[in-house]
Amino acid sequence: MIGILWGKIRLLFRKPGSFIVTTIICMVFAFFLGKSTYSEVKVPVYSSLPDAEVEEIVNELNKSESFKYVIETEETVKNKVADGTVEAGIELKAESYTLYQVGKTGNYHLINEQLNSFYSEKIRDNAVREQVGDSSDVMETLKKAKANPLFELSVSSFSDQNKWVHDPSLQSLFGFALFFSIYTVAFSVVEILREKQEGIWDRLILSPISKFGMYAGNLLYSLILGYVQIALIFLVFKYGAGVDFHGGFGKTLILIIPYLFTIIAMSIFIAGLVKTIGQFNALIPLISVSFAMLGGAYWPIEIVTSDILLTISKGIPITYGMEILKGVTVSGLSYSDVLLPISILLLMGVALMGVGIRLMESRHV
Amino acid sequence: MLEVFELTKRFKNKEAVKGINFYMEKGEIVGLLGPNGAGKSTTISMISSLVLPTTGDVRLRNESVLKKPEKIRKVLGVVPQDIALYMDLTARENLEFFGRIHKIKKNDLKKRIEEVLEIIGLKDREKDLVKTFSGGMKRRLNIGVALLHEPELIIMDEPTVGIDPQSRNYILETVKRLNEEKQITVLYTSHYMEEVEYLCDRIYIMDHGEVIASGTKDEIKSILSQEQTLVIQVEILKGEFLKGLEALPNIKNISVNDPILKIIVPKKVNILNEIFVLAGETNTNISSVQIETPTLEDVFLHLTGRQLRD
Ligand SMILES: Nc1ncnc2c1ncn2[C@@H]1O[C@H](COP(=O)(O)OP(=O)(O)O)[C@@H](O)[C@H]1O
Ligand SMILES: [Mg+2]
Numbered sequence: 186m187i188g189i190l191w192g193k194i195r196l197l198f199r200k201p202g203s204f205i206v207t208t209i210i211c212m213v214f215a216f217f218l219g220k221s222t223y224s225e226v227k228v229p230v231y232s233s234l235p236d237a238e239v240e241e242i243v244n245e246l247n248k249s250e251s252f253k254y255v256i257e258t259e260e261t262v263k264n265k266v267a268d269g270t271v272e273a274g275i276e277l278k279a280e281s282y283t284l285y286q287v288g289k290t291g292n293y294h295l296i297n298e299q300l301n302s303f304y305s306e307k308i309r310d311n312a313v314r315e316q317v318g319d320s321s322d323v324m325e326t327l328k329k330a331k332a333n334p335l336f337e338l339s340v341s342s343f344s345d346q347n348k349w350v351h352d353p354s355l356q357s358l359f360g361f362a363l364f365f366s367i368y369t370v371a372f373s374v375v376e377i378l379r380e381k382q383e384g385i386w387d388r389l390i391l392s393p394i395s396k397f398g399m400y401a402g403n404l405l406y407s408l409i410l411g412y413v414q415i416a417l418i419f420l421v422f423k424y425g426a427g428v429d430f431h432g433g434f435g436k437t438l439i440l441i442i443p444y445l446f447t448i449i450a451m452s453i454f455i456a457g458l459v460k461t462i463g464q465f466n467a468l469i470p471l472i473s474v475s476f477a478m479l480g481g482a483y484w485p486i487e488i489v490t491s492d493i494l495l496t497i498s499k500g501i502p503i504t505y506g507m508e509i510l511k512g513v514t515v516s517g518l519s520y521s522d523v524l525l526p527i528s529i530l531l532l533m534g535v536a537l538m539g540v541g542i543r544l545m546e547s548r549h550v
Numbered sequence: 551m552l553e554v555f556e557l558t559k560r561f562k563n564k565e566a567v568k569g570i571n572f573y574m575e576k577g578e579i580v581g582l583l584g585p586n587g588a589g590k591s592t593t594i595s596m597i598s599s600l601v602l603p604t605t606g607d608v609r610l611r612n613e614s615v616l617k618k619p620e621k622i623r624k625v626l627g628v629v630p631q632d633i634a635l636y637m638d639l640t641a642r643e644n645l646e647f648f649g650r651i652h653k654i655k656k657n658d659l660k661k662r663i664e665e666v667l668e669i670i671g672l673k674d675r676e677k678d679l680v681k682t683f684s685g686g687m688k689r690r691l692n693i694g695v696a697l698l699h700e701p702e703l704i705i706m707d708e709p710t711v712g713i714d715p716q717s718r719n720y721i722l723e724t725v726k727r728l729n730e731e732k733q734i735t736v737l738y739t740s741h742y743m744e745e746v747e748y749l750c751d752r753i754y755i756m757d758h759g760e761v762i763a764s765g766t767k768d769e770i771k772s773i774l775s776q777e778q779t780l781v782i783q784v785e786i787l788k789g790e791f792l793k794g795l796e797a798l799p800n801i802k803n804i805s806v807n808d809p810i811l812k813i814i815v816p817k818k819v820n821i822l823n824e825i826f827v828l829a830g831e832t833n834t835n836i837s838s839v840q841i842e843t844p845t846l847e848d849v850f851l852h853l854t855g856r857q858l859r860d
Contacts, residue, residue, distance in 0.1 A: 195643055383632065383634055387634065393652060394651050
């Protein structure tokens with residue numbers, strides 16, 4: 186096993202090109218998409234409410250840093266929307282809003298989602314206010330409670346399903362890291378197939394090394410390769426770009442392992458199924474891109490509303506990978522809170538690995 | 551040392567090996583000769599425990615190894631038909647990798663790598679990537695890897711395919727030296743009869759999954775002792791001349807390599823007259839006629855009606 190690792194690492198140092206290139210491309214994508222699509226987008230708003238009230242709403246909305254809401258006149262907003270210089274414009278009302286837009290962009294869902302949750306909270310506050318009468322005492326307590334970070338933290342963790350916390354830079358960082366690591370891992374796993382075809386595998390069979398050792402050496406190498414890539418990307422973003430992991434950095438470095446295990450198992454399963462390496466090479470981009478789309482790597486799964494797509498996403502490793510990584514960072518969850526998605530990943534991995542190795546063993550070359 | 555009993559291998563729609571028997575004594579070089587597709591590689595894979603036979607048995611020192619493959623793997627070095635090396639590693643790194651896989655101790659391995667590099671004559675290229683090697687050098691390293699763990703028995707599957715004559719001679723000399731100096735037993739597979747004729751003490755000739763002849767060189771050639779080979783060169787080969795030859799009663803086999811014809815005929819028969827008459831009738835000018843002692847190639851031609859190489 187150590188011997189195999191030694192050989193693989195030698196080969197990597199001889200040809201590190203594709204590893205370095207995918208790592209860099211991944212960083213570039215995560216960096217620019219994390220910055221531009223979400224945080225720099227300006228959304229003009231207008232309202233017939235009193236100025237002070239509008240300002241308060243806008244300040245509240247801008248706290249999330251997802252979009253920049255700017256107050257303008259009704260005419261400018263409508264013109265900008267019609268010209269297409271902005272993606273959407275909004276009329277803010279006391280207890281509802283109207284969203285103007287020309288074409289449906291990816292941001293439409295995000296804006297809609299944010300306004301939705303903002304207004305439902307506002308309506309709830311109003312309801313509380315009506316119930317207890319306009320006692321400024323209650324409002325003070327509410328305000329205090331909101332300002333208190335301890336309380337905020339506990340709210341976001343238990344209400345994770347209802348209240349959606351969005352961090353665009355982590356979303357795209359995690360999404361692209363999980364997406365690109367599929368390539369890195371899959372193309373290292375398929376080397377087993379190549380070595381079978383070239384007869385190197387036969388040489389290993391004839392040596393004293395066991396079958397278990399052969400697979401373990403190869404798959405451990407794939408795990409290390411994928412791990413180093415993701416860890417490298419995370420480190421660069423944390424210390425280089427100053428991305429805030431909300432205190433979950435260490436946890437992410439551990440919790441990418443179950444995800445990588447599942448991807449390795451999936452790769453060996455596909456390698457066992459295909460007839461040629463060419464087929465494998467054609468399948469991987471197809472699978473990884475559809476996984477990324479369905480599993481919420483390109484855009485947050487939270488904005489997907491179709492039941493069918495959500496059901497499909499339950500069978501996709503990326504969904505759980507994203508859930509775990511976002512869980513322990515943005516939502517501040519603990520290890521035990523993400524035990525379920527971890528178990529699902531491990532279960533998928535064990536099943537795919539078992540079938541995959543069987544398929545690999547039963548094929549001749 | 552090694553015996554094979556009634557070995558057969560059936561693939562889904564094809565019987566590649568049909569019940570072959572053979573044996574090897576310690577220190578012998580045994581040749582397995584046959585055209586492409588004869589079933590040589592399949593036989594070798596079964597002996598080396600890479601492929602399970604459909605029926606039959608493989609015995610090492612009178613002990614069946616089908617259920618105990620580790621026994622034969624320990625004493626065996628296999629040189630595969632295809633080059634099974636890492637192209638992006640150097641010659642030395644390849645040897646080091648497979649040495650580690652064979653669990654050779656660090657210090658021993660260092661020494662062993664030097665020895666092997668010496669044997670295969672690649673000492674001066676040890677630091678070069680295998681992908682920069684010529685076909686002959688790759689073949690030599692392919693052999694070198696199989697020698698690392700000092701096997702008693704080496705099985706070589708067409709180790710000289712597609713390389714230049716110098717490399718080929720080098721490999722043949724190496725095999726001979728290994729056998730003479732280290733008493734390594736060799737099973738040498740080839741479809742080049744000259745190689746087998748040069749190297750091997752005993753020979754098995756395979757065709758269509760069967761052993762069609764076996765024995766020492768002389769024994770095999772004596773199959774043809776009742777026959778002789780005529781090599782006729784004509785100026786222009788005409789269809790009628792060939793048809794006429796085929797119609798002659800005593801001719802056993804004709805192989806055509808325009809403008810040269812090889813004909814096998816019984817020794818006693820004097821057929822030359824008839825051939826010259828036929829040439830006259832068909833206006834064919836014969837430029838030369840030779841009578842040859844048979845080669846293994848001729849034996850193959852005799853047994854199958856085909857040439858070893860097409
Ligand atoms: N894995 C396999 N599946 C099906 N047919 C095979 C397989 N391996 C070899 N054969 C067939 O068996 C025959 C013998 O092949 P092989 O042993 O490679 O011959 P040789 O080494 O003498 O050229 C060939 O016709 C080949 O097509
Ligand atoms: Mg062969």
